[in-house]
Amino acid sequence: MNRLAKLGDDDNYALACLQFLPETIRANRYLVREGDRVDRCCIVVEGYACRDKLVRKGERQIVSFHMRGDLLDLQHSLLPIADHNLTAITDVTVGWIAGETLLELAQKHPRIAQAFMKDSLIDASISREWVLNVGRRDAKTRVAHMICEFVTRRQNLGIASEAPVSLPFTQQQIGDATGLTAVHVNRMLRALREEGAFDHGDRFLKIADWQKLRAIGEFNPAYLHQAA
Incomplete structure (x- = not known):
């Protein structure tokens, strides 16, 4: 508080x-x-x-x-x-x-x-940002943006202070959050790995390059009002 x-x-x-x-x-x-x-x-x-x-x-x-x-x-x-x-x-x-x-x-x-x-x-x-993300961003950008928000909120709460960060989501859960099928999410994560934003992981996704992921997701954290 x-x-x-x-x-x-x-x-x-x-x-x-x-x-x-x-x-x-x-x-x-x-x-x-x-x-x-x-x-x-x-x-x-x-x-x-x-x-x-x-x-x-x-x-x-x-x-x-x-x-x-x-x-x-x-x-x-x-x-x-x-x-x-x-x-x-x-x-x-x-x-x-x-x-x-x-x-x-x-x-x-x-x-x-x-x-x-x-x-x-x-x-x-x-919530307004999520409407924009699902409604107007392309698939790869919305997946990257969703993950960027999650990591930034963790950092703001002191749960994790730096990358790499393992994420506790299934591909289906990412799809349910971004309005995509699990198959489409798999393709987008593969594309993000090929661009160097993610490392391969077994059970968890692991961020390899935070700045690259943030750029792909067009992520601006102002809407989180961290200094509010």
């Missing part, structure tokens, strides 16, 4: 006193299903998760990725019906907290309320 607002000692103490209910969810399992009645939010403690939506015939669109330190679905403190799925990408450990508790916290601590608002606004900014 301190990266989103200048919190005082009383704010930090109130956050430290919050009671979370820990839970570990296996990869590819739901934390929340679209249509569920939900009255709690969660913070990611370890691992990776995503928000996604399904069409009637079962195809999935991933609309955001989330990692350690992310506060997920703050909207459920005010909107009780889930409008998307929350799914574990890897095994993920989260801490659940009642939405009502977060509302009370925001009411008593204006600077924490400001941090919550900034978090929601940045989330909306990232």
Whole structure:
């Protein structure tokens, strides 16, 4: 929260006193299903998760990725019906907290309320960039851009400070996030490897040249508002 607002000692103490209910969810399992009645939010403690939506015939669109330190679905403190799925990408450990508790916290601590608002606004900014990425960039660029965002957000959270970085995505998951088939993703990753942006990996993709990947993805991190 301190990266989103200048919190005082009383704010930090109130956050430290919050009671979370820990839970570990296996990869590819739901934390929340679209249509569920939900009255709690969660913070990611370890691992990776995503928000996604399904069409009637079962195809999935991933609309955001989330990692350690992310506060997920703050909207459920005010909107009780889930409008998307929350799914574990890897095994993920989260801490659940009642939405009502977060509302009370925001009411008593204006600077924490400001941090919550900034978090929601940045989330909306990232969503706009994802719409642009899927709607207007070519296949290779959108794959490179998606991966650049993921790496940059990890660095901003202090999870990893430099390349090379191993990425915990399957080709299907990359396809679900970029609107491509797994076969098309495979071709784009091969092209990125041939251009020197990636090394070959067994289970994980490994970035070989960060600057080259960033150039191919036309990646400008301003929309992440890292200095907000």
